Amino acid sequence: MEQYILSLDQGTSSSRAIVFDRKGQICSMAQREFTQYFPKPGWVEHNPHEIWSSQASVIAEAIAAIDINGLNIAGIGITNQRETTIVWDRETEEPVYNAIVWQDRRTSEYCDSLKAEGKTEWIREKTGLIIDAYFSATKIKWILDNVPGARERAEKGKLMFGTVDTWLIWRLTRGEVHVTDPSNASRTMLFNIRTLQWDEELLKLFDIPASMMPEVRSSSEVYGATKTTIFAHKVPIAGIAGDQQAALFGQMCVEPGSVKNTYGTGCFLLMNSGEKPIASKNNLLTTIAWKIGDKVNYALEGSIFVGGSVVQWLRDGLGIIRSSSEVEALASSVPDTGGVYFVPALTGLAAPHWDQYARGAISGISRGTTAAHIARAALEGIAYQTLDIVGAMQRDAGVSLVELKVDGGAARNDLLMQFQADLLATKVIRPRVTETTALGAAYLAGLAVGYWESVGEIRKQWQAEHIFEPAADRTQIAKAVAGWEDAVRRVLREKND
């Protein structure tokens, strides 16, 4: 009987299920968007039941599409939007509040107070993270402090916490398995990336009972078997990784120094830093890439909050395109931006500035400016932000970028990819399989159940689809970059106040 690996990719805007074969090729795929809730400015929530039901329905669709069942699935890999926080009742399985999404800024002021108390270096040393509302810890605290009765129930051991991986596995196993992996744990601001345990001092600081926390297992092992009715047979759940780390694995960036950038809703550039964490001096995050067996692999990460979502804003906010894919033709209809810069700080600026209160700006507008110039400046803004991250990473790691592997929805945009190569003066390489996030989780699961023997075996599967070579004049690029730096300076609130 033919065997496959099923990968579940639970992203910020959609849930995907992809069936891979032994060659790492996509055999079937189903995707479903779900509702985004914005109850107040800066707040972003998802309904945990909808996360589960959208995921469950795409699983059923993907396996039905190629007429297979649970017996054909050797293992399931899970990858997910990271940091997003769910708290639920141990007995009833009912979430006590909506999922608070990574983009949610409601705890910004509390984060300011932690910085004012001088906690920045202490937290960075333990977790590799910079104090920001982005991470799970302040979101869990907010739920316990604001949902009536939640803190009392948590203290009695009645509530559980999970990032989205943990929630999906809890649902898939019908409440039997409460686990996560170090790549997800390292995004909570509660996990000590050196001792590889939940940190008691951090749990105390954020007032979070240890009984809520999932067990942290490796990224590639059998955690349990499915008990849902989606599969008539039990299927082992065998791999977990946060989506950006899964993409690093799916791109086969397994050697120290290898780098990928994922252009999705946000952009996340990760460099494999091997078995030792590199402490960033340039405001990048130190994070865990994965743990396989007892070996932990670390990464340096530059997180950009607004990437492809600036294109969604051109569509939904400005109405100058009807679909994201139209942006390329519009931007290509002009030879350059005509001096326009678009700093897409729509939800603050993350690395390397970490300014929670910065907001977006379009500058350099003249009488001749058209929608096409703005569209082109929006795409270029994504690439300039990536340039800033690469600069910080090169200074941290003391090495120059040799090539950049890319993936994610906006990496389909050739104009953006060519501009990225021109800006970085380095090759930008797009792989044949661009669903690298799902592929990474499939690989982690497949390695655990012996579907693939070794990393060496799967490495051979990676193939380039297109290589963008840098071609632009360096003097012109230097001038353009100086203009970008000036535009960024104008939106930084902390420096302007």
Ligand SMILES: Nc1ncnc2c1ncn2[C@@H]1O[C@H](COP(=O)(O)OP(=O)(O)O)[C@@H](O)[C@H]1O
């Ligand atoms: N041709 C394109 N050019 C630029 N951006 C695009 C293009 N196609 C899709 N996008 C953007 O890519 C994002 C979706 O990418 P995806 O990797 O599916 O994201 P996520 O995993 O965050 O849900 C959207 O923000 C969309 O606007």
Ligand SMILES: O=P(O)(O)OC[C@H](O)CO
């Ligand atoms: O859902 P994505 O692909 O936008 O990824 C979100 C990141 O994991 C947030 O840290």
